[in-house]
Amino acid sequence: MSSKGRTTMRLDKLLGNMGFGTRAELKKLAKAGWITVNGETIKDPGKHVDPASDTIVFDGEPVLYREFVYIMLHKPQGVISATEDMRERTVLDLLDPPYRAFEPFPVGRLDKDTEGLLLLTNDGKLAHELLSPKKHVPKTYEAIVEGRVDEQDIVQFARGVTLDDGYVTMPAELTIQSCEEQAEGSFISRISLIIQEGKFHQVKRMFQAVGKKVVYLKRVRMGDLRLDESLPLGAYRELTAEELAAIGR
Structure with a gap:
């Protein structure tokens, strides 16, 4: 909890949120003398502490509490943008337990077969700001498209494309990176596309509307947040100070 609002919280809740253990586990560890607050050994993990001012040490290591976590994930194909699913592997399954303890969720979604930038956080206000239709946060994709x-x-996308359900998209910025002729007069095009909305399967449906098919799709940017291309598929890291500033945090 932020120091501006609720200044204190239960010690076991704080440590649990940080991934140090369940409430039952922390109760045992406290009795064993593993936890100190301001130099005093705390046997009762239900004690209220102020994370902004109290010095909390767990097993000899200082605990630096934070309310929010911001994670950049290079989402691979084959996982879904959800917090839980009975059948499919989710993006949260890619995180280590200490990060899952923060109960983050994906900001927006990428299709199961789409790769690229996905932001995970437990900051609901930020998620609302980035996803609000009124904000028109631009999203940049790279794609391989069957067809020329x-x-x-480019002109059609700039005007807006009519999707299969009759919806006309907002203007989008299409850039052709290359177009190569394949056997028997077929073509493969590599493009980048900037859209300002996030309709279901939007990029795929936009190309479908002009008679072409997306066979590979990757998101590389969301607002001012760019995918770290050095981050391997399936890997993640916390945002840097510069990246946090870019998204207003």
Whole structure:
């Protein structure tokens, strides 16, 4: 909890949120003398502490509490953008327990077969700011498309594309990176696309509307947050101070 609002919280809740153990485990560890607050051994983990001012030490290591966590994930194909699922592997399954203890969730979603930038956080206010339709936060994708993407498509995307359900998209910025002819006159195009909304399967449906098919899709940017290309598929890290500033945190 922030020091501006609720200044104190139970010690076992604080440590549990940080991934140090369950309430039952922490009760045993406290009785064994593993936890000190301001130099005093605390046997009762139900004690209220102020994370902003109290010095908390667990097994000899200082505990630096934080309310929110911000994680950049290079999402691979084959996992879904959800917090839990009975059948499918989710993006949270890629995180180590200490991070899952914060109960983060994906900001927006990427399709199961789509790769790239996914932000995970437990900051609901930030998620609302980034996902609000009124904000029109731009999202940049790179894609491989079956078919010859040309200037006509660029013009059409800039005007807005009518999807299969009749919805007309907001103007989008399409850039052709390359277009290679394959056997028998077929083409493969590599493109980047900037959209300002996030309709279901939007990029795929936009190309479908102009008679083409997306066969590979990767998100590389969301607002001012760029995917760290040195981050391997399936890997994650916390945002840097510069990245946090870029998203207003």
